[in-house]
Amino acid sequence: MTSPMQDQDYTHNEHMVDPLPQCIQGKSKKQLTLIDCVYLCLRKRYRSFWEIQNTILDQKGRMYGEPSISAAIRALRHPENRDLYNLETDLSVEVVDRRRRPNSQGYEYKIINRRSV
Numbered sequence: 001m002t003s004p005m006q007d008q009d010y011t012h013n014e015h016m017v018d019p020l021p022q023c024i025q026g027k028s029k030k031q032l033t034l035i036d037c038v039y040l041c042l043r044k045r046y047r048s049f050w051e052i053q054n055t056i057l058d059q060k061g062r063m064y065g066e067p068s069i070s071a072a073i074r075a076l077r078h079p080e081n082r083d084l085y086n087l088e089t090d091l092s093v094e095v096v097d098r099r100r101r102p103n104s105q106g107y108e109y110k111i112i113n114r115r116s117v
Contacts, residue, residue, distance in 0.1 A: 023084045029060050038072040046108035088113040
């Protein structure tokens with residue numbers, strides 16, 4: 001199966017230890033929600049809002065503002081989305097890590113604490 005988005009960080013291989021969540025598998029780029037796109041951006045490495053924004057624009061051809069991306073990151077923390085994206089369901093455990101960018105005032109985000117399926 002091919003990945004919904006072609007960015008190297010999105011590459012999906014059936015033999016990968018970290019398979020795509022069921023809610024993303026089989027979706028075309030057009031069918032991906034903003035939350036799907038943000039999840040794909042953050043699943044393997046830290047990215048800033050601007051990197052997320054540019055990756056989605058490059059891969060999906062759609063521009064989302066920082067408030068929308070921020071809302072999608074927050075939405076990944078909701079119980080129903082934790083379950084959909086195979087993230088830790090214990091609400092006391094953080095699933096999106098935030099760290100300050102080196103030599104910058106901005107932050108970078110990354111998915112952490114995935115559930116094994």
